Amino acid sequence: MKFIDASTIPRVVTFDKNPDNHPYLMKFFQSSAPKAMLFLNFSTGPFDSFKSAYSAAAEEFKDKEIKFLIGDIEASQGAFQYFGLKEDQTPLILIQDGDSKKFLKVHVEADQIVAWLKEYFDGKLTPFRKSEPIPEVNNEPVKVVVADNVHDFVFKSGKNVLIEFYAPWCGHCKKLAPILDEAATTLQSDEEVVIAKMDATANDVPSEFDVQGYPTLYFVTPSGKVTSYDSGRTADDIVDFIKKSKETAGAATTTTTQAPPACLCIPLRLCTQLHRGRWVFFS
Structure with missing residues (x-):
């Protein structure tokens, strides 16, 4: 050039x-x-x-x-x-x-x-704010969140939430999807835990999360503690992490520093230049 x-x-x-x-x-x-x-x-x-x-x-x-x-x-x-x-x-x-x-x-x-x-x-x-419509039906094991309800769903629900930010075209995200479904099904009886996902290409990502690649996962507790998830990618790994990290009802509110972003699968250079501030919209 x-x-x-x-x-x-x-x-x-x-x-x-x-x-x-x-x-x-x-x-x-x-x-x-x-x-x-x-x-x-x-x-x-x-x-x-x-x-x-x-x-x-x-x-x-x-x-x-x-x-x-x-x-x-x-x-x-x-x-x-x-x-x-x-x-x-x-x-x-x-x-x-x-x-x-x-x-x-x-x-x-x-x-x-x-x-x-x-x-x-x-x-x-x-x-x-860019957002998909809030789902009228949301009864799958992994819950769908969008920009218009993510704060209510993640930060105000009083639950421990593992949230995945994904791209529909991302092969690693597709591979992770059934694993998250399995983990969510395993934890379905635990009313204090939710596993959720957001299409980060169709919704504005909240400023509390730094999404630099796909998939990126964060764990948010009822007290507002935000932690990037960088553990294993099997259903058992995810379930074990949640069980060890979750807060019980009535936990004291704490002030935390957001952890660094966790892009588990896709290096930034391979993900999309849109998330590098380069915004390449043309070929």
Whole structure:
């Protein structure tokens, strides 16, 4: 890849299938600065009016610590999957700030862009959270949790919870699934214990957990102690760990330091570059 000097990066980076733009995209997504991203269909609709309004907004806020991108739906499918967006929400504008909070406005009009950005800088916007729907039926041995109920399920349930963060395409996660089912079935009679799983590609992972690869497992006690699970990967190993580590009802609340992340199976370089801050959404 050719060297790109920061001064040569356009004020608004274009996300399309033109390979000439890819070096600028890499610079954009590698930056730790807040990012504003406008996604729409370049081929239909009032693209020119959006491009003009967005460029004007980027110029107006040039003194703010924020970078701007305009993306074509067709070229941005990886970004849509990563952020949990849908094509029928476009035109949409999304901001991801330095704390990984996201702010979203769907069906945005070109003349609303500047006002919405001002609300962001004034701290008036509510963060957007990517989450699958909360399951209506959740009666399998390993319980399904999503971003919208993970805190209630894991931290407020009063139970000892072993939670797996997985990716549907991960072969090691698929191998672990029946093992977790077996462990959960073994512990089904223990009302103080739950084994759960979350699709970390379809839900925002809570800040209490550092997920750098798949599968990653954590054990959370009723008092709020968070421990990365790095023991064996047989059902017996998991059951033994839970029995030795669990707290009984009424245990005193303790303050703990989160343990380092445990990626049991997939080295970070093999997992996905999305979780390395590199955000490679194009080939």
